[in-house]
Amino acid sequence: MYMQVGLSYAVAVHLTHIPGTTRYLFMERPSGKHPDKKTFIAGYYDIATNKYTNVFNTDSLFCNGAVQMANGNIAVIGGHIAKSGYADGLKSLRIYDKDANTLVTVANMKFPRWYPSANLLPDGRILMMGGTQAPGSGTKNNPICEIWDPENNPLKPPVQWTLPGAFVSKAGDIYYSNNYMLPSGDMFVYCDSAGLILNPYNGTVITDVPPHTNLIKTIRLEYPFSACSVMLPLTPANGYTPEFVFFGGQFGYGWTNTLAVDLALRVKVSYDAPSRKYSFSNWTMEKMNNRRVMGDAVLLPNGCVILLNGAQQGVAGDSATGGTSKASLPQFWAVLYDPAAPDGTRFTRLARSQIARMYHSTAALTPDGTIVVAGCDRCDYFNSSVPFSKSPWGLPEYRVEIFYPPFYFWDMRPALLPNGVPPIVTYGQRFSVLYDTLHTLVDIDGVVLMAPSSTTHSTNFNQRAVGLRILGDDYTGTLTVEAPPNLNIAPPGYYMLFLLSGQAYSSAQWIQVKSA
Template identity: 30%
Template sequence: MKLSIISALFTLAFVLLSNESDAQLTNVKKSVLAPLNKNPGSFKVVGNSGIAAMHIVVTSPTKIVIIDKVEKNPIKQKDGRVAVSVEYDIPTNKKRVLNLNTNTFCSAGAFLGNGTLVHTGGAEAIAKDKFDEGFESLRIFEPCDDGSCDWFENPKGLTSKRWYPTMTTLSDGRVLILGGSKKPLGKSTEKDNNPTVEFFPSESPQPEPFPFLKETLPFNLYPAVHVLPGPADQKFLFVFSNTDSIVWDWGKKSIVKRLPRLPGPPRLYPLSGTSVMLPLRPEENYAAQILMCGGVAKHDANEPADDSCGRINLSNLETADWEVENFGGIRRNMPDAVILADGKTLFLNGAGKGFSGYNSDKGKKQAAEDPVLTPVLYDHRAPKGKRFTRLANSKIPRLYHSVATLIPDGRVFVAGSNPNSDVRTSNTKYVTEYRVEMYSPPYLQLGFKRPTINKGAIEVNYNKAVPVTVSISDPNAVFSAALVHYGFVTHSVHMSQRYVVCSVQNVTNLSNGFYSMNVIMPPNGNMIVPGRNYLYINNKNVPGTTAVEVMLS
């Protein structure tokens, strides 16, 4: 097939920013579809979420908390009101209803350094269902194993109203809460914009101004935020909004560096792309690289989704610039980016055209169409042009309000999709989706033996060697290790998600298939945040039977 024909098949609609940007985008247009992985993985329906899965967060090795807004879900709280949160058990696929009183629509979450989940923001009161306003709510969840834990709520726990804020865990164990709107809307406006930041536990009774979120209107909701690696006393964040990004010092409350504009469309709600900090490696001096993928150029149901990604290396801020590449040859908005146990990134879910938002006219007019059923795998260590491969298709459309996350056994939990303003299970093109899938990545098809860590949850310290013993029936095992923070997942945003490679030293064969080794923890909280993280021991890049929870401090 001639290159001109390929280019015609995959012509992109881009915002023209500069001659240099045009050149980058022209190169992207010449890319072809990613090849099919010979081990494409597989999807399997395993359960029912009971509520629409708008937000998810792994709270223990066996539990996932699912959160929705107030809508007509079929299961109820103890007091008879509709359920808006459940605890999902991974081994049994059973769920336990949790209890809430405030509307959690389009909220955010992050863990404190002590392992406590903090959840903030929401939307208006729903009088008919007897739920209070959630804009200023602060909710606490202390994970447990005995089925006794539930939500604690402070309806006025924030300093201001926040709908679509972003949260992230900081290196000192607190959480940062950034941006949002003062009310629900199609896209952010100057009148209702909340360009401020606050911390929990709070430093001040008033939020701090964050002018960057004024500059990047109207596509500034759920800004992408990543803690940047560096020395222990560094307090730098990468913050992306609309098409722009900055490095911000959260200690001094000031901009360290304005970064070049990313070519292509806006990539925040409702033109929703996704971002990921690529795995950090000690042999690369923990160099930070951010990948931003997908989105859409216009707030228009007929607009094709974008098929480009931008990647920036922040190890030298003075020379940092975006490299544009093709998004696996597939147009996609509303994607989820999940860093897998081997350090590759899985992109799944989303739509081929349209924007994030609700359908109208009783589901006859779609906000987004062309569900993208094909996941792609991104290998950040491969050369440009060879980083993406296609994987096995799902059969379930996952559009607005869909989610995905890695779990300790190396599979990916996939749920959600509700492009309707309330629950609709019939008489609409894309129904409210309650089916839960597990995706088994390609590494689970290789046939390699998987190590089992012979120890439960452990407390460890930064920059220390942690003794680990594993069992495996492979005399030629090649061990590697990584710490993973799964983050809080909603609306194509994986808040605080992190993957850090750990050095493995002094591997000793103890006999009978048992091996001991030392796993070296990262040097400080800027590499991976304190608190709940998960230690994977891999054999030939295939994860062990399960990761163990590590409380890092």
């Protein structure tokens, strides 16, 4: 079920969950039709109050990369050219302070970056990868990556290393690559049809990732052919073995009138620690029950995935004539993907939104297990085959929705007691989780940590699910569980802790995971 809950004053081109809160940082390009008649391009929306608050900043942060830091603040890197009174932000290194509610540019990168990826490393630093050195494809890419330490030494120049030439030649502009920290401490990098596993601290390549084009040659995954991806949950039961799924995208020959891809691509990565060697399953291909480009994939605590937003036709980007959409036929339907279901039965159509969410739309998990849905700034002058609720502002869309997955309405959901989770745990620590036995009698068979999302352009830089080992249950309201074994499985930071009973899940409480 979709429910419209409020209005923002900036389009959620970038949507970053502020750790420890019910607030979401919105960032956008400068535009002149904000509902409050002001010109702020950043702010936060609080889903607890459904109120929006502007946040002052000085430079152009549209098309940035943003990720949560280990201390709960947010690193915002790169952006856009000077525009509408905002300074050039292409080289900017910014910190959003979650307590002070300030967004401050503190330093500069060596290279300008438009559409870069930003990822939290297990040592607390931020890896900044790719993007072009000016807005637009073909404006010189960035083969040199940079590592910044915003928490401990924000003024120190970032460390640099270079991506291999063979990868760069295939990845092209390296727009918003899909980067995931692996339990081994290496990083899985996949951009369009080029993939690597590498050491994220110095760039040493461990191995290539077999491309999905070995299975199907015509599907493209990166902007403007934007697919969305998830890493499925890392759990003790699966040996913390990573598996990746890419949903939708566009065909390499596709353009504005081409129907989007209706396939999902899936691959598992196995690691032998003694030999330090990786092996890969064959890519598998699954038929989706609808077409989707520019979608968003939101991982739920139970391991299912909700697909939202996007279009059935076209590509991401602005038209050369007036900045209108390059896509049509909005994909209004949310879809559930159950990775554990038998092949051929994994996709289930759910509810339909009345609001078009195409280019520059976003979605993120909330602490109560619902999904906040926002954004779209090219949501006019397109074709639709069904009736919908047109944006009152023309191209930009400021309405905010909450999507309720079906599990939210199940009667027999587990529930945490107030203050049922310690505020801080260290790796490998045993700790107690207190659950309600008075109102909900269910067998609890899982405890999972969900990292807060940071999403833009169909890419989520921080989405992660980590299952915890349950050591004991006294069946009177106390679980004994074990924190993640190390910082490669769960990088340091804030997580939402959910209880599971089958596919039913509780609302969450925040917990910070850190080294001793």
